[in-house]
Amino acid sequence: MTLATALFGCGNVGVGYGADPVMARYYPYASHNQVLADHPGFDWVAAIDTNAEAAAAVASQHGLQAHGTGTEFPGAETIEVAILATPPGSRKAIIDALPALRAVIVEKPLGATPEEAQSFLDTCQSRGIVVQVNFPRRADQSHRALAAGGLEDSVGDVQGAFLVYGNGLSNNATHMVDLTRMLLGEIAAVQVPAGLNGYREGPLDDDINVPFVLRLQSGIAVMGQPLAFENYRENALDIWGTTGRMAILQEGLRIARYPRSDNRAMSGEHEITSDAGDFETSSIGSAFRDIYDDLADAITSGRAPVSTGESALATAQVIAAIRQSASSGAVISL
Ligand SMILES: NC(=O)c1ccc[n+]([C@@H]2O[C@H](COP(=O)([O-])OP(=O)(O)OC[C@H]3O[C@@H](n4cnc5c(N)ncnc54)[C@H](O)[C@@H]3O)[C@@H](O)[C@H]2O)c1
Numbered sequence: 001m002t003l004a005t006a007l008f009g010c011g012n013v014g015v016g017y018g019a020d021p022v023m024a025r026y027y028p029y030a031s032h033n034q035v036l037a038d039h040p041g042f043d044w045v046a047a048i049d050t051n052a053e054a055a056a057a058v059a060s061q062h063g064l065q066a067h068g069t070g071t072e073f074p075g076a077e078t079i080e081v082a083i084l085a086t087p088p089g090s091r092k093a094i095i096d097a098l099p100a101l102r103a104v105i106v107e108k109p110l111g112a113t114p115e116e117a118q119s120f121l122d123t124c125q126s127r128g129i130v131v132q133v134n135f136p137r138r139a140d141q142s143h144r145a146l147a148a149g150g151l152e153d154s155v156g157d158v159q160g161a162f163l164v165y166g167n168g169l170s171n172n173a174t175h176m177v178d179l180t181r182m183l184l185g186e187i188a189a190v191q192v193p194a195g196l197n198g199y200r201e202g203p204l205d206d207d208i209n210v211p212f213v214l215r216l217q218s219g220i221a222v223m224g225q226p227l228a229f230e231n232y233r234e235n236a237l238d239i240w241g242t243t244g245r246m247a248i249l250q251e252g253l254r255i256a257r258y259p260r261s262d263n264r265a266m267s268g269e270h271e272i273t274s275d276a277g278d279f280e281t282s283s284i285g286s287a288f289r290d291i292y293d294d295l296a297d298a299i300t301s302g303r304a305p306v307s308t309g310e311s312a313l314a315t316a317q318v319i320a321a322i323r324q325s326a327s328s329g330a331v332i333s334l
Pocket residue numbers: 008009010011012013014048049050051054070071085086087088090107108109134135136171203
């Protein structure tokens with residue numbers, strides 16, 4: 001099966017990251033154009049960007065039609081898969097113009113607000129369009145192995161966790177909250193502690209960076225802390241269990257395991273070997289392609305994809321609740 005596919009949005013995640021030679025050392029697939037150029041399940045026929053020059057550059061690189069006219073272009077009626085690498089705001093208008101659409105890969109955040117995200121999903125559901133949201137960790141084999149029991153094997157029962165993020169709550173905290181849900185379970189309530197207001201940094205208008213606490217349905221707490229990317233980048237999750245600690249570091253590229261051992265300084269006690277971890281390189285560098293592989297299989301088999309619109313909406317609702325608590329200080333239940 002080959003699906004006629006159009007890329008909407010030829011910016012960083014659509015195309016640009018794939019041209020970064022440093023990123024290429026760790027991410028064989030860093031942007032959508034790289035997967036579309038060589039995935040046999042997707043017949044890439046068009047690049048669309050309201051910036052006509054951006055669309056034309058991609059089209060000449062990959063031998064495609066370029067369109068800088070938004071959603072109306074010759075052949076729009078044949079498109080079966082749309083890659084929505086645009087910012088939120090125009091995604092519903094794009095799919096409204098594609099009558100043969102069977103599936104989308106859509107960038108996070110799903111909408112600028114949970115209401116916009118819901119409206120987009122309602123349209124997809126009413127038309128039977130399969131939605132895969134691009135949370136790469138959901139498709140990555142290393143992260144999936146942790147969710148399937150590898151985490152418990154390494155750390156036992158989780159006692160608590162700490163996450164760091166930067167460049168915006170609606171931007172990278174979305175990835176880390178989604179990973180928390182994937183590995184540790186659903187979130188019952190959130191709060192921004194101690195009257196903290198956070199600060200502004202990141203590509204999305206009106207986004208904030210603020211510390212927060214997540215109370216999971218299991219009863220454990222996950223603490224979130226922003227770090228300014230002007231100093232350095234990191235999006236990490238540090239999980240402490242009953243028999244070990246696991247840290248997912250370097251934005252998911254490296255996974256460190258620190259087992260429990262006899263305490264070096266006190267008889268009859270234990271400690272975590274935080275100064276002697278085992279480090280593994282994850283497979284997240286190829287997760288962009290895994291997102292496409294999974295969608296192709298979901299379309300063929302009729303099963304749900306790994307990163308559904310409903311799941312992404314649940315993550316968006318957590319982010320919206322953190323924002324709400326940032327202005328009131330209240331505990332927000334979900
Ligand atoms: N999943 C990830 O890891 C990841 C990484 C980076 C960005 N993103 C998300 O991807 C989205 C885009 O981010 P970016 O950094 O690539 O932004 P960007 O500004 O670099 O690129 C967006 C492109 O979309 C174009 N565009 C805007 N509206 C359009 C429309 N209606 N039709 C066609 N083209 C349109 C713009 O002209 C621009 O070229 C954001 O929602 C961002 O949060 C996700």
